[in-house]
Amino acid sequence: MGIPYSYSFRNLWTRRLTTVLTASGMALVVFVFAATLMLTEGLQKTLVQTGSSDNVVLLRKSSNSEVQSAVERDQASLLESQPEIAVGADGEPLLAKELVVLINLKKRVGDKPSNVIIRGIDAASLKLRPAVRLKEGRMPRPGSAEVVAGESVSRRFKGCGLGETLRFGMRDWRVVGVFDAGSTGFSSEIWGDRDQMMQAFRRPVYSSIIFRLRDTTAFDAYKARVEGDPRLTVEAKRETQYYLDQSEAMAKFLRILGLVLTVIFSIGAVIGATITMYAAVANRVTEIGTLRALGFPRKSILAAFIIEALLLGLCGGILGVCAASFMQLITISTMNWASFSELAFSFTLNFSIIWKSLLFSVVMGFVGGALPALRASRMNIVEALRAT
Amino acid sequence: MAEVSEPIVRIRNLSKAYRRGTQVIPVLTGINFDIARGEFVALMGPSGSGKSTLLNLIAGIDSADQGSIQIGDVEITRLGESELARWRAGSVGFIFQFYNLIPVLTAYENVELPLLLTHLSRRERHEHVEAVLNVVGLADRMDHYPSQLSGGQQQRVAIARAIVTDPEILVADEPTGDLDRVSAEEILLLMDRLVHEFGKTVIMVTHDPRAAEKAHLIRHLEKGELSVT
Ligand SMILES: Nc1ncnc2c1ncn2[C@@H]1O[C@H](COP(=O)(O)OP(=O)(O)OP(=O)(O)O)[C@@H](O)[C@H]1O
Ligand SMILES: [Mg+2]
Numbered sequence: 363m364g365i366p367y368s369y370s371f372r373n374l375w376t377r378r379l380t381t382v383l384t385a386s387g388m389a390l391v392v393f394v395f396a397a398t399l400m401l402t403e404g405l406q407k408t409l410v411q412t413g414s415s416d417n418v419v420l421l422r423k424s425s426n427s428e429v430q431s432a433v434e435r436d437q438a439s440l441l442e443s444q445p446e447i448a449v450g451a452d453g454e455p456l457l458a459k460e461l462v463v464l465i466n467l468k469k470r471v472g473d474k475p476s477n478v479i480i481r482g483i484d485a486a487s488l489k490l491r492p493a494v495r496l497k498e499g500r501m502p503r504p505g506s507a508e509v510v511a512g513e514s515v516s517r518r519f520k521g522c523g524l525g526e527t528l529r530f531g532m533r534d535w536r537v538v539g540v541f542d543a544g545s546t547g548f549s550s551e552i553w554g555d556r557d558q559m560m561q562a563f564r565r566p567v568y569s570s571i572i573f574r575l576r577d578t579t580a581f582d583a584y585k586a587r588v589e590g591d592p593r594l595t596v597e598a599k600r601e602t603q604y605y606l607d608q609s610e611a612m613a614k615f616l617r618i619l620g621l622v623l624t625v626i627f628s629i630g631a632v633i634g635a636t637i638t639m640y641a642a643v644a645n646r647v648t649e650i651g652t653l654r655a656l657g658f659p660r661k662s663i664l665a666a667f668i669i670e671a672l673l674l675g676l677c678g679g680i681l682g683v684c685a686a687s688f689m690q691l692i693t694i695s696t697m698n699w700a701s702f703s704e705l706a707f708s709f710t711l712n713f714s715i716i717w718k719s720l721l722f723s724v725v726m727g728f729v730g731g732a733l734p735a736l737r738a739s740r741m742n743i744v745e746a747l748r749a750t
Numbered sequence: 751m752a753e754v755s756e757p758i759v760r761i762r763n764l765s766k767a768y769r770r771g772t773q774v775i776p777v778l779t780g781i782n783f784d785i786a787r788g789e790f791v792a793l794m795g796p797s798g799s800g801k802s803t804l805l806n807l808i809a810g811i812d813s814a815d816q817g818s819i820q821i822g823d824v825e826i827t828r829l830g831e832s833e834l835a836r837w838r839a840g841s842v843g844f845i846f847q848f849y850n851l852i853p854v855l856t857a858y859e860n861v862e863l864p865l866l867l868t869h870l871s872r873r874e875r876h877e878h879v880e881a882v883l884n885v886v887g888l889a890d891r892m893d894h895y896p897s898q899l900s901g902g903q904q905q906r907v908a909i910a911r912a913i914v915t916d917p918e919i920l921v922a923d924e925p926t927g928d929l930d931r932v933s934a935e936e937i938l939l940l941m942d943r944l945v946h947e948f949g950k951t952v953i954m955v956t957h958d959p960r961a962a963e964k965a966h967l968i969r970h971l972e973k974g975e976l977s978v979t
Binding site (some may be wrong): 364373376567655659747 | 831840845846852855863864867
């Protein structure tokens with residue numbers, strides 16, 4: 363048995379001011395680390411939740427997003443009559459040919475313009491998105507210049523509130539409803555009648571086709587057949603995959619940003635921990651000599667100081683994760699780089715992030731404490747005992 | 751009577767020098783010294799004469815340049831570092847001038863510390879710690895931290911820690927050096943009891959003639975050599 367853990371713990375407690383100060387430095391790093399992970403997680407969760415795994419998105423080959431895609435009418439009618447498409451309770455196929463356009467709207471606060479997705483919807487569009495529920499007002503009547511706005515857009519953009527009027531496509535559009543789409547990307551969209559929109563934007567082609575699979579396992583065969591058909595120029599993706607791909611650029615950027623910030627900050631925090639631990643060793647030279655004289659081997663001393671540093675790191679980690687958990691209250695809106703439209707999402711904390719953050723803090727503690735602990739373990743007993 | 755039995759400490763031709771740069775400072779030169787089991791020895795001599803150095807060598811925390819030290823049946827000058835640490839844990843009790851208790855541990859935990867290096871169970875450790883705290887008369891203070899104890903009490907806790915593993919020898923470097931007369935007297939009485947009642951061998955470095963009086967044997971160290979008074 364070695365030196366008891368309480369020895370390491372109580373030493374941290376005895377100098378609690380220094381401990382808290384050093385741990386705060388580490389907490390800051392853990393906070394940045396956790397916050398970027400939470401941001402990435404929130405972004406991906408939002409985008410992935412937007413999709414549903416038995417929905418298929420058809421886009422023109424090599425277009426990264428619905429905004430860039432175009433599906434001609436003759437291709438659309440061919441795609442409409444495939445056997446894999448599920449049929450709804452009303453006997454109609456669960457398939458929507460949609461138009462997706464970006465428009466520029468001004469924000470309520472600060473008047474800043476930003477891109478918003480306009481989606482021209484089909485009869486089946488709503489049935490294909492179970493996450494979307496009308497919250498206020500009603501759905502647009504087919505053939506009318508009416509729209510419904512996602513909650514997030516409605517709150518943040520001028521003219522998008524219930525009863526307000528928007529101008530785009532050289533027409534005025536009345537907002538007759540607000541829909542709630544949970545934390546999905548649809549919250550940041552405006553929906554209206556597709557044919558009205560195609561006219562207004564003078565678009566002869568659809569942007570994308572979305573349908574539900576009758577049997578979700580049939581996807582691979584369907585994809586191979588459709589993509590191999592010489593009459594078609596489309597690409598099929600599961601909706602979940604489509605949105606995950608959309609988030610990849612942003613997620614990658616966030617990960618790199620997080621990594622850079624974390625590395626820079628952690629150098630500071632690790633140096634802080636090293637200084638604190640060196641001071642701890644210097645203050646306890648006689649104590650170390652005494653423990654060694656009593657017969658504790660070098661490795662016990664090493665372990666005691668390493669444990670002290672790990673605990674110090676863990677304190678920082680817990681502080682940092684606590685601080686980061688408050689970030690969940692904040693909703694971020696940012697440019698969705700794939701479609702250049704606004705996307706609202708929140709910092710999302712999960713166990714994997716907590717676990718990674720705490721592990722990271724403990725690793726910082728270890729790196730910071732390694733050299734001081736090594737010095738402590740290498741002391742000459744007699745010299746240590748003389749140092750009074 | 752002690753002379754009849756085998757000596758517990760047998761020092762032969764022991765030398766030790768310190769090097770400061772190119773300068774060599776001889777501290778001990780060819781010391782020969784036997785200590786019988788159950789002896790109470792006082793080491794005296796002027797400051798810088800090497801008393802602490804000799805004591806540290808006997809206690810196995812310093813290494814000699816030449817010669818041998820045998821304690822019981824173990825020639826400690828032949829042991830490697832980790833063997834020496836294991837040997838110290840079981841065979842030597844340390845008493846320091848400034849007590850050297852661990853400030854963040856209670857009296858009980860300080861005394862228990864050397865037992866953590868043994869295979870004793872928690873229960874057995876408890877019995878040992880309680881027993882030695884009773885010997886030094888501080889069983890009622892076992893939950894106190896060193897800072898809550900007087901100097902004399904701290905030294906008694908340190909003595910309890912030194913004897914808890916029932917070692918063969920006790921080494922004490924100026925154990926009363928930091929204490930007032932009354933406390934010093936108590937500590938010396940306690941050490942005397944350890945020798946007479948518990949049959950310990952005590953080697954004590956001291957400047958204080960009153961402390962030395964308690965010993966059976968006084969040795970003077972001067973210019974690296976030992977002499978009998
Ligand atoms: N690490 C070291 N490096 C160099 N010289 C040392 C070292 N340790 C001790 N010395 C020298 O060795 C000599 C003996 O030291 P030691 O501590 O044994 O003396 P002492 O008899 O215990 O003295 P005091 O009564 O003052 O405690 C001294 O001259 C001291 O300066
Ligand atoms: Mg000395």
